[in-house]
Amino acid sequence: MIFNRNETKEVAVLLGAGSMGTAVIRRFAAGRKILFGDISQANLNRVCEEFIRSGYDAEGMIVNAMDKDSIEAFAAKAASLGQVKYYVHTAGASPSQGTPEHILNLDMTGTGYAIDAFGKVMAEGGAGLIISSQTGYMFPVPYEVEQQILAAETDELKNIDFIKENAVTSGKAYMIAKRVNHLQAMKAAATTWKQRRARINTISPGIIVTPLAYDEFNAPGNTYQNMIDSSAAMRTASSDEIAEAAAFLLGEHAGFITGTDLLMDGGVIPAIRTGAYKLH
């Protein structure tokens, strides 16, 4: 039986079929074709099964979100399915999941490749969302370096002196990569995505309870508990809360919002910036 003839041929794409991404894409799934990309076949199978069994039209593709060719093939596949209306990017690794090099390749350069590739296929009126992180606010990047980042091609980012000199631990590489994400979206909003009449923004989540976050909770030290306790919200959040904000940013009511970041951290960064919480 054909549940949905998808006559509009609108496509919603997710790269990184994990917790936050699937919560976001669910908000845009109805009546559209969903294309999931992930490095893990097991993840793709589980997520496609879950969506298809709920009546959605979904398919998956193995993609390595660090590899330019793989991402370009993914964008081409998305375009072949219809009008690419939504692009959501959540492929990432947290500090305890990889070396500094892995984190820069995936969270920074790979995100850049995806923004570049989808900047060639987005439909007019489409919208994109990159999931960055509150950590993008934790390691200040000087203004002149931000200008270098904005001027650089994606492949050149890792050769910027500031990045080479500072991204020496996984934690610092993650903080820098997530700040770079804000600038990548800002640049695309003003250039490639603008030319296609599509919008792109980032969300910087705080502590969201997902398998990725559990890897951090299990890391040595009390950093996460201290962040929770010193924040205004004094709690963690769920992927569904991120999806709520994502639905706004990707939706038509946010038609005047592009190239910006929404910090959703329950007040962790305000605590750090005002000295209520001292980051070591």
Ligand SMILES: NC(=O)c1ccc[n+]([C@@H]2O[C@H](COP(=O)([O-])OP(=O)(O)OC[C@H]3O[C@@H](n4cnc5c(N)ncnc54)[C@H](O)[C@@H]3O)[C@@H](O)[C@H]2O)c1
């Ligand atoms: N969970 C948090 O507390 C938190 C907070 C701030 C930011 N973030 C960011 O949000 C994003 C999503 O995180 P999540 O918590 O939903 O994690 P998750 O682990 O549920 O999802 C990440 C997905 O990315 C996929 N992935 C990893 N490497 C890949 C690669 N090379 N190619 C393709 N896919 C790959 C994984 O298989 C997984 O499905 C990440 O960028 C993360 O850094 C998470």
